[in-house]
Amino acid sequence: NRAAFNRGWYLMRMGKLLEGHKLLDRGREENVFGNKPIGSHFPIWHGESDSIVLLNLEAGIGDQIHNVKYAKDIAAKGNRVVVSCSSEVAEIVKDAEGVSAVVQHEAALGVYHDFWVPAMSAVVSLDYEFEDLDGSAFLPCPTVKPHEGFRIGLRWQGNPKFEHAQRRLFPPELLFDAVKGFDCISLQKGEGEQHRPDWVREVSLDTWADTAKAIASCDLIISSCTAIAHLAGGMGVQTWTVVPFVPYYLWSLPGEKTPHYDSMTLFRQTTIKNWITPFEEITKRLDQYREA
Numbered sequence: 001n002r003a004a005f006n007r008g009w010y011l012m013r014m015g016k017l018l019e020g021h022k023l024l025d026r027g028r029e030e031n032v033f034g035n036k037p038i039g040s041h042f043p044i045w046h047g048e049s050d051s052i053v054l055l056n057l058e059a060g061i062g063d064q065i066h067n068v069k070y071a072k073d074i075a076a077k078g079n080r081v082v083v084s085c086s087s088e089v090a091e092i093v094k095d096a097e098g099v100s101a102v103v104q105h106e107a108a109l110g111v112y113h114d115f116w117v118p119a120m121s122a123v124v125s126l127d128y129e130f131e132d133l134d135g136s137a138f139l140p141c142p143t144v145k146p147h148e149g150f151r152i153g154l155r156w157q158g159n160p161k162f163e164h165a166q167r168r169l170f171p172p173e174l175l176f177d178a179v180k181g182f183d184c185i186s187l188q189k190g191e192g193e194q195h196r197p198d199w200v201r202e203v204s205l206d207t208w209a210d211t212a213k214a215i216a217s218c219d220l221i222i223s224s225c226t227a228i229a230h231l232a233g234g235m236g237v238q239t240w241t242v243v244p245f246v247p248y249y250l251w252s253l254p255g256e257k258t259p260h261y262d263s264m265t266l267f268r269q270t271t272i273k274n275w276i277t278p279f280e281e282i283t284k285r286l287d288q289y290r291e292a
Contacts, residue, residue, distance in 0.1 A: 004023045004026040005023060005024055005026050007020075007023050008020040008021065008022070008023030008024035008025075008026070008249070009024070009249050009252055011023065012024075012249055012252035012253070013252040013253065013254070015130060015253065016129075017123060017128060017129045017130045017133075018123065018124065018127065018128060018129055020249075020252075021121070021123045021124050022124055024120070024249060025120070025121050025124060028118070028120070028121075038056050038084065038105070038108045038109060038116070039109060040054065040056075040108075040109060040113070040116045042054075042113055042114060042115055042116055043115055043116075044115065044116060044117060044118070044121075044125065045074065045079075045115035045116060045117045045125050046115075046125055046127075047077065047125070047126075047127070048077075048079075048114070048115060049077045049078040049079060050078050050079065051079050051080075051113075051114035051115055052079065052080045052082060052112060052113045052114050052115075053074050053079045053080070053081050053082070053113060053114065053115050053116065053117060054082050054083075054084060054108060054111060054113035054115070054116040054117070055067075055068070055070065055071055055074065055081050055082070055083045055084070055116070055117050055119055055122070056083075056084045056105070056108060056116060056117065056118055056119055057083060057084065057085040057086070057089075057093065057119045058118055058119050058120045059120055060227065061086065061088070061089055061227040062158075062225075062226060062227035062229070062230040062231075063119070063120065063230075064085050064086060064089055064093065064119070065089060065092065065093065065139075065227055065230040065231050065234055066230045066234070066250065066260070067119035067120065067122055068083060068085075068093040068096040068099065068119075068138070068139075068234075069096070069097075069134070069138040069234065070117075070119065070122040070123075070126065071083060071096055071097065071098035071099045071138075072096070072097035072098030072134075072138060073098070073122075073126055073134070074098065074117065074122075074125075074126075075097075075098035075099075075100075076098070080100045080101075081098050081099055081100055082099075082100060082101045082102070082103060082111050082113060083096075083099050083101070083102045083103070084102075084103050084104065084105050084107075084108035084111070085102060085103075085104070085105065086104070086105060087104045088207075088208060089208055090102050090104065091207065091208060091209045092139065092208045092209065092212060092231070095139060095140050096138050096139055096234075097138045097139075098138075130253065130259050131259075133259040133260060135258070135259050135260055135261050135262035135263075136236070136262055137234060137235055137236030137262075137263070138234055139212075139231070139234040139235045140235070141212075141216045141235045141236060141237065142209075142212055142213045142216045143216075144213055144216045144217045145217075147183075147217065149182075149183050150182060150183065150219050150220070150289045151182070151183045151184070151185065151217060151218045151219050151220075152179050152182050152183070152184045152185075152218060152219070152220045152221070152222060153184070153185050153186075153187045153214060153215055153217075153218040153220070153221045153222070153223075153228075153232075154175060154176075154179065154184055154185070154186055154187060154188070154200060154221075154222055154223070155186075155187040155188055155221070155222070155223035155224060155226050155228040155229070156170070156172040156175050156188060156192060156195065156223075156224060157169060157172070157188060157191060157192030157195075157224060157226075158224055158225060158226035158227075169224070170224065170242060170269075170275040170279075171275065172192070172195040173195075174275055174276075174279040175222065175242075175279065175282075176197055176200070177279075177283075178222075178279050178282045178283045178286060179222065179286065180199075181290065182286070182289070182290075183201075184199070184200045184201065185200065185201045185202075185203050185214060185217070185218065186200045186201065186202055186203070187203075187205065187211065187214060187215070187221070187223070187228050189205045189211075203217075208231070211228070211231065212231060212235065215228070215231060215232045215235060215237055216235065216237065218237065219238065220237075220238045220239075220240065220289075221237055221238070221239045221240070222239075222240045222242070222282065223239065223240075223241055223242070224241070224242050225241060225242070225243060225244070225247075225248050225251070229241045229264070232263075232264075233260070233261030233263055233264045234261070236262070236263050237263060238263050238265075239261065239263055239264045239265070240264075240265050240266075240267055240282060240285075241264055241265070241266050241267070242267050242269075242275075242278055242279075242282075243266050243267065243268045243269065243278075244269050245268075245269045245270070245271065245272045247268070251266055251268075256268070267279075267281055267282055
């Protein structure tokens with residue numbers, strides 16, 4: 001199963017989204033998504049209409065934010081979509097397009113449903129290829145006070161519990177050197193906060209709703225492969241994501257653009273353990289805003 005899971009990533013890189021995802025699903029048997037099965041005895045949804053469909057968001061917070069985008073596709077077929085998720089992101093995903101109701105994971109089986117979808121397999125249920133993906137915003141962007149100048153939100157480190165966390169961890173000073181001189185706010189919470197320079201301002205990140213407001217106040221988000229990148233991309237905010245040499249499956253297609261988020265640009269590590277190239281490119285791209 002683990003070998004099939006890894007081959008799924010390879011097939012996606014070759015442009016075979018559906019075939020790759022079917023193999024990626026084999027990883028569920030190895031607990032790669034880190035969630036226990038919800039135990040629903042109802043059938044998995046495969047395109048039926050006029051039904052109540054439970055979309056069970058799986059894996060980490062970033063995956064849950066990303067996969068709620070498929071609620072609108074399921075709802076478009078005439079269904080009511082109930083989302084089950086981790087409690088901390090309920091306030092975010094409840095406003096996603098296509099969502100009728102939200103329930104915490106622990107209470108999912110208490111909600112009636114005709115069908116359900118394990119969200120990491122939503123592409124399989126929808127029978128999608130890359131050309132079927134919709135990269136437009138699916139989360140509302142909070143209204144915030146206007147500001148002067150060009151503001152950048154920074155996230156330089158993700159969840160250290162993620163299996164491949166070390167692969168996506170870059171020296172934070174590379175990011176700070178690239179953005180010095182701009183109005184910057186920190187979107188870093190928990191592990192990694194100690195690296196924040198004094199000139200990068202702190203803002204309230206107590207809840208994910210607070211974080212969404214902070215993102216909405218920015219003209220650009222620069223992040224490693226984290227939930228912040230998914231939230232900003234889902235809101236349609238311009239986002240630059242720094243991607244490791246061996247990328248997460250969502251970034252498997254080559255190039256700097258991704259069909260998953262129209263507003264996102266990918267800056268890729270080209271050599272293992274060397275982050276110089278992507279940050280040189282980021283610095284170069286930021287020059288247009290310095291000159292403006």
